[in-house]
Amino acid sequence: MMGDMDNTTIMLLASPVIVLQLVLMAINLxxxxxxxKTRYLDKTWWLVIILLGSLIGNVVYMxxxxxxxxxDKN
Numbered sequence: 001m002m003g004d005m006d007n008t009t010i011m012l013l014a015s016p017v018i019v020l021q022l023v024l025m026a027i028n029l030x031x032x033x034x035x036x037k038t039r040y041l042d043k044t045w046w047l048v049i050i051l052l053g054s055l056i057g058n059v060v061y062m063x064x065x066x067x068x069x070x071x072d073k074n
Contacts, residue, residue, distance in 0.1 A: 024058040
């Protein structure tokens, strides 16, 4: 199946995932930078997860470190 696809087709199929990952990474980096303290891991570990964890690492950060219950916005 993949042998029939050219590079343009592959890039067109992959581009939404790449854009989603970059947007999530930007949002998470801004959120990470804003926080003084994180709940589950040290800030340094969260930075590594955000930068190297691909799409899954960014989603995990968003779920575990969301501010929905924080009124003081650490």
